[in-house]
Amino acid sequence: MMAKLVIVRHGESLANQLNTYTGWSDVPLTDKGRLEARQVGQQLQATGIQFAQVHTSLLKRAILTSYIILEEMDQLAIPMTKSWRLNERHYGALRGLNKETTRSVFGVAQVARWRRSYTAIPPLLTQVSQERRYRLVPLASRPRGESLAQATQRLLPYWQDQIVPGLKQGRNQLVVAHGSTLRALIKVIEQISDQAIDGVEVANGEALCYQFDATLQLIEKGRLG
Ligand SMILES: O=C(O)[C@H](O)COP(=O)(O)O
Numbered sequence: 088m089m090a091k092l093v094i095v096r097h098g099e100s101l102a103n104q105l106n107t108y109t110g111w112s113d114v115p116l117t118d119k120g121r122l123e124a125r126q127v128g129q130q131l132q133a134t135g136i137q138f139a140q141v142h143t144s145l146l147k148r149a150i151l152t153s154y155i156i157l158e159e160m161d162q163l164a165i166p167m168t169k170s171w172r173l174n175e176r177h178y179g180a181l182r183g184l185n186k187e188t189t190r191s192v193f194g195v196a197q198v199a200r201w202r203r204s205y206t207a208i209p210p211l212l213t214q215v216s217q218e219r220r221y222r223l224v225p226l227a228s229r230p231r232g233e234s235l236a237q238a239t240q241r242l243l244p245y246w247q248d249q250i251v252p253g254l255k256q257g258r259n260q261l262v263v264a265h266g267s268t269l270r271a272l273i274k275v276i277e278q279i280s281d282q283a284i285d286g287v288e289v290a291n292g293e294a295l296c297y298q299f300d301a302t303l304q305l306i307e308k309g310r311l312g
Contacts, residue, residue, distance in 0.1 A: 088258030109284030123292025128159025139258035179232020
């Protein structure tokens, strides 16, 4: 039995527009971001794919992108799971800072490491988030800043327990998440090395489509649009 996994990065957010580090900041979509979401939804609708389940984060830019996609596909009724494990990599004390400004303060090489290396950890916040949405996440599991490697570790249980079983049963899955958590997922699915992952980018509103067999062997990979 074959199943498809479609992974989509949320549309442009206000922070993307302002070129600031976002991470766990809960920023809204811009009008352009909503349009990007609508376009992905229309492209998916045109393929005729039916999803069994949608997975997204606890951040509204991804949640709203999911809703817009499902609305375009007339599939709003499918089960949706929101998990902190799909949240963007936590950018620690960099969040809210302008990416260009940090290049002039910390240097191009350091910023490139923070943004694309697998193991670089950004400067940490002094406290974990106390927001209500994370109340079910143990304090010790809440990051104050993460490397991509650390974000991959907290994403993996979700992938294994919530996404893989459906794929093995031949049920198509949609994941709407963030630049770095999708890089983590792509790394796991395509078995990309720690070094090579620094060259992987996912744009706002970009969708990748994977086809698996019942043993989770990757049969095909495609890009939508
Ligand atoms: O959290 C962010 O700032 C963005 O989602 C992704 O950041 P990046 O462009 O440094 O990968």
